[in-house]
Amino acid sequence: MKFSEILSKLADINLSHSLINYPDCDPDLESVEAIEYAANKQLSYIEGAKFARHIHTTNASALILPPDPSLQSTANQRGIAWIASQQPRLLFAQVIALFYQPCQPTPHIHPTAIIDPSAAIGKDTYIGAYAVIGAKVKLGNGTQVYPHVTIYPQVEIGEQTILHANCTIHERSRIGANCIIHSGAVIGAEGFGFVPTAEGWYKMQQSGYTILEDGVEIGCNSTVDRPAVGETRIRRNTKLDNLVHIAHGCDIGENCAMAAQVGLAGGVRIGKRVILAGQVGIANDVKIGDGAIATAQTGITGNVKAGAVVSGSPAVSNKLYRKVSAIYKRLPEIYQIFRQLKQNN
Structure with a gap:
């Protein structure tokens, strides 16, 4: 595919981007x-200073760059075609889609x-080998049910949703349109409820319901109770x-992201656009405000305000956590100083 062809297609899908290209070369591109x-x-x-140094050594024929004149000038000098965007990674994701699309059965x-x-x-539904679909299940148009998927009775699944191989959807579950449930995930299994x-x-x-709204994506071997x-x-x-484990009775807001091994206890309430990094744990009935971020391995036992960034276990502000972490490795030295002062007194 010619670089100029990519620019033409990007112009069609990126009206909000400010795109600039170096027109003196038009290389053939085979992949990303x-x-x-x-x-x-x-x-x-x-994207970012960490990778900017590669502009001097890369063998790429074309680049997506930030609006940085020095990077663009270097690309010009090296004869590399380029396009500039305020969001290079997002644009790169859209270029990937021009070269690769998942298999469509x-x-x-x-x-x-x-x-x-x-x-x-x-209509236009794919149901693979050995899939099991129970009584009164409703599958929307264009759904894809891959081999060995099990859908319990009375489940409802919206249009264009994809259920990958070996996932299980239990009874009293409703999944919206354009969702993706990856292999091994279990939706709607009984919550951990014992008296x-x-x-x-x-x-x-466990007589309640499990609801996944439109556009939700659930990773491999994750569970939603x-x-x-x-x-x-x-x-x-x-x-x-x-x-990722989502316990019974949780309510997770729109446009959130949770990395691997996050665990939510029962009744957690999470606002919109919240980010939970890997291995974050949240205790029962905690409330997390809109736009909050928890860094990796944070243990959250109390409510978190909107927009807060928290770290550590138990969770504290990320700013305080970084100060404490800087001191931690000096504790033996500080202890010796303290001990000497105590002896002198």
Whole structure:
């Protein structure tokens, strides 16, 4: 694909971008690659000072650059075609889509799929080998159900949603349109609800619902539990990485992102645009405000205000955490000073 062709297609989908290109060369491009490894006939991007140094050594034939005149001048000197954007990484993601799209199966129902006669199957649906679809399930138009998926009775799944191989959707679950559920994920399984008695643990039936709104993506081997009453809800366009656990009764706002091994206890309330880095843990019934960020391995036991950035366990402000971390490695030295002062007194 010619660089000029890419520019033309980007102009169609990036009306909000300010795009500038270096028109004196129009290389053929075959693929995309990270800036450190890019070779001839590949396109890459630079975002942030950490990667800017690669402008001097990269073998890429074309680059997406920030609006930095020095980077653009170097690209000109090296004969590298370029395009500039305020959001190079976003533009790079859109270029990737020009070179690669996930496989799209031809709509059909595999003869080994087991489908209850009462299930309502939408148009242009793909149902793979050995998938099991229970009674009164509703599948929207264009859904993709890959091999060995199990959908329990009365589940509703919206249009264009993709259920990858070996995921399981339990009863009393509703999944919106344009969602992606990756392999091994379990949606709507019984929450961890037991009442202590003199004889042991009495099982509380989980009669609530699990709701995933439009555009939600659930990573491999992640779990979203069904509550005893009420609902567990993940709101529009929120993204979960692999190995994330959402306990019963949680409510997660729109456009949130959770990295691998995040764990939410029951009843957690999370606002919009919240980011939880890897291995963050949140205790029962905690409320997290809009736009808050928790860095990796943060343990949150109390409410977090909107826009706050927290770290550590138990969680404190990220600014305080960084100060404490800087002091931590000096504690033996500080202790010796303190001990000497005490002896002198």
